[in-house]
Amino acid sequence: MREKAAELRCALQAGVIALLLGAAIGDAFAQGDAKRGQYLAQAGGCLACHTEDKKDATPFAGGRALKTPFGIFYGPNITPDPQAGIGRWSEADFVRAMRLGEKPDGSNYFPAFPYPSFTKISDGDLRDLWAFLRTLAPSSRANQAHDLRFPFGWRLLVAPWKRLFFTPGAFVEDKQRAPVLNRGAYLVEALGHCGECHTPRNILGGQKQGRFLAGGKGPQDKRVPNLTLIIIERPPAAG
Numbered sequence: 222m223r224e225k226a227a228e229l230r231c232a233l234q235a236g237v238i239a240l241l242l243g244a245a246i247g248d249a250f251a252q253g254d255a256k257r258g259q260y261l262a263q264a265g266g267c268l269a270c271h272t273e274d275k276k277d278a279t280p281f282a283g284g285r286a287l288k289t290p291f292g293i294f295y296g297p298n299i300t301p302d303p304q305a306g307i308g309r310w311s312e313a314d315f316v317r318a319m320r321l322g323e324k325p326d327g328s329n330y331f332p333a334f335p336y337p338s339f340t341k342i343s344d345g346d347l348r349d350l351w352a353f354l355r356t357l358a359p360s361s362r363a364n365q366a367h368d369l370r371f372p373f374g375w376r377l378l379v380a381p382w383k384r385l386f387f388t389p390g391a392f393v394e395d396k397q398r399a400p401v402l403n404r405g406a407y408l409v410e411a412l413g414h415c416g417e418c419h420t421p422r423n424i425l426g427g428q429k430q431g432r433f434l435a436g437g438k439g440p441q442d443k444r445v446p447n448l449t450l451i452i453i454e455r456p457p458a459a460g
């Protein structure tokens with residue numbers, strides 16, 4: 222009898238340990254949700270900059286021309302092609318690009334890639350975005366070089382720019398605000414990157430302090446309206 226009880230206890234302990242181990246391993250290798258990633262990619266407008274502006278263009282295979290005061294940027298191929306796209310990347314490379322604006326080799330991306338906003342995307346959402354990008358069909362469409370005015374083509378200039386205007390780090394919820402306001406702020410500030418076009422910029426291309434969403438110029442030199450004029454402040458009660 223006593224033996225039976227000991228056996229049972231032993232089996233239970235083994236079960237608990239297996240469960241704990243399973244949870245730990247599961248977390249370390251958590252897989253992103255590609256379906257959710259697709260929704261997040263839509264919220265982030267990735268397609269617009271990473272797809273050529275022509276009929277039958279391959280989605281996410283790059284080639285969209287973005288006219289800015291600094292010259293023309295071309296969104297690169299972000300399909301999993303090992304040569305033309307980002308097929309050799311690890312998830313960590315992707316997180317580094319989005320969160321820190323850094324290439325796998327450590328050099329800086331131009332902020333035409335709106336990582337100053339994307340840095341605020343949560344870890345879980347980055348994982349889902351990555352899972353979605355991995356499901357795309359690889360495209361061998363070659364990237365083209367950006368066509369930038371002197372001296373803006375010089376990538377080394379991005380380092381001092383980042384020191385002045387870039388604050389890395391995921392979005393932090395304001396616990397005093399209602400969840401719906403936090404969700405909205407997250408969509409506006411992180412994924413939707415609304416400020417990239419709707420906030421005016423100084424001559425160095427940094428967003429002007431204290432003028433969030435007050436209107437400016439978009440990538441194609443288009444006037445972008447002031448959103449603060451159309452927002453009626455009526456915050457829902459917290460809770």
Ligand code: HEC
Binds near residue numbers: 265268295306324330
């Ligand atoms: C406003 C245009 C724009 C939007 C929107 C945009 N990107 Fe990009 N992205 C760029 C540009 C331009 C670059 C290249 C920057 C450079 O060369 O320094 C880039 C680079 C990248 C890279 C690095 C590719 C490489 O080969 O090194 C990744 C990954 C990426 N973007 C993912 C995304 C994802 C995911 C989204 C949506 C959540 C997104 N981008 C939305 C413009 C954009």
Ligand code: HEC
Binds near residue numbers: 415440
């Ligand atoms: C790539 C640049 C860009 C981004 C990013 C962007 N917008 Fe806009 N937005 C524009 C432009 C340009 C217009 C003006 C459209 C026109 O005149 O045809 C506009 C117009 C608007 C309008 C209409 C305002 C009016 O007075 O008519 C609203 C509202 C708006 N945007 C909200 C947003 C929100 C919310 C986000 C983020 C989720 C966002 N925009 C992100 C470029 C952008």
